[in-house]
Amino acid sequence: MVRDEAADPDRVVELLWRRRGAGAEPRTGLSLDRIVRAAVELADAEGLAGLSMRKVADRLGFTTMSLYRHVPGRDQLVDLMSDAVMGEPAEDGRPGEGGWRERLEACARRSWELRRRHPWLAEVRGSRHVPGPNGVAHYERMLGALDGTGLAPAEVVAVVGLVSRFVDAEASLLVEAAETERSSGVSEAEWWGARGTLFDRLGDYPTITRLWEAGAYDRPVDPFGFGLARLLDGVELLIQQRYETRDEIAGCPECGAPVERPASGRPRAYCSAACRQRAYRRRRSSPE
Template structure:
């Protein structure tokens, strides 16, 4: 469930922090503090304690300083969240991504990078980003993702739509993987252990005459996954189908151009 929204801070102050055009310091500023240190501490809080625990006071405690000292560098939680989002999107710089392969391979790498980012920072799923922070890392990421589909016969709007489609698919698909990991951590029981404990009872209770497809398909899937679901397999399958659809679109565009000649 979404608990926070990006873009809620003061636009001028958020942009100044995102682009580091003006690191807000004063005579009262602490020499051992900086925007980068504060942001990293905030990310650590969100990673280890969850987004609900994030507050200026909690970040100050993590740094061992007074809460008011943070405001010399960061105006408030809204601006801090924007910089946190931009920062984690800079953890795997686009220039570190292999530029080889066709558009399909490049999109698959991008999708996997996004998937891994959510697993590293599950709190990202709790932030609505319809008003994204317009920081250097997010814009660099957008530029990089657009390059994956540049020059293959698509319009600018189609390129943007494809990047949005792949990003949205990953956002939805990774939720089950994050929830499975959180369930295992909180219950002390892996998905396989949970399935092995429940499967015998389900086999006795499920009437195949009443639910023939659920019994047949569910049994096959459960035996294969040794769990109720396999998020990584579902992600791989779904991404392949999306890429198939994009390939069809590219083929249609090429065919249309050929018939116009």
């Protein structure tokens, strides 16, 4: 039965979207929330490679079969863990404010902060991980940051996917470095500091030498901040292009459908009254 549940995506949907705090065993105090917290602590310490149902059970002082009464398997547990940490409060406690760029950057930095706190998040790969309420709320914030920019709906989705993949790619480097340090017992700085035999051979490369002597490697830029800024520069250019051409090939900001340009009078922003009303209702209902 456990195997059948583990193969059923709808089962993990039920678990992810359950009411928090429900499902505790009165006699033992074991609950799904306790299992998830213990699993997060274990993955923080050992990465996903060190995560198993048996280790989580040992950490809680229960048998492995006790866990299976709450969660079908390890894969479903990882989905639950991911959504749990997505619900952690932001370090500064504030949502992104300002224009689309500031809000999208705040979302990206929030994702980066979580992956620095829980590096194993970057190891959760694949297209068939079921999202929970916290993950969906984060996705909604990212999409909402681009609402009203003039990008077509498919472009909004594509930009959010691009930014998310950039965050995961950068975070994967943290995972690799942490795993290497765990297995070798040697830090990155110590390992590279001992590569004198390599550095002695680099003097024949003039560009490397010039940059080295100029201090380029002593004062490196923050790779995440630099990459994110350049990525958002590209999105900003795309939005500007859409703005400059909106009269010629305008698209409805609500649905992306073409908006006919009138022969005279004020240009239309939306393709229909229905789209205009939907946009108005969303603005009115959005939190301040």
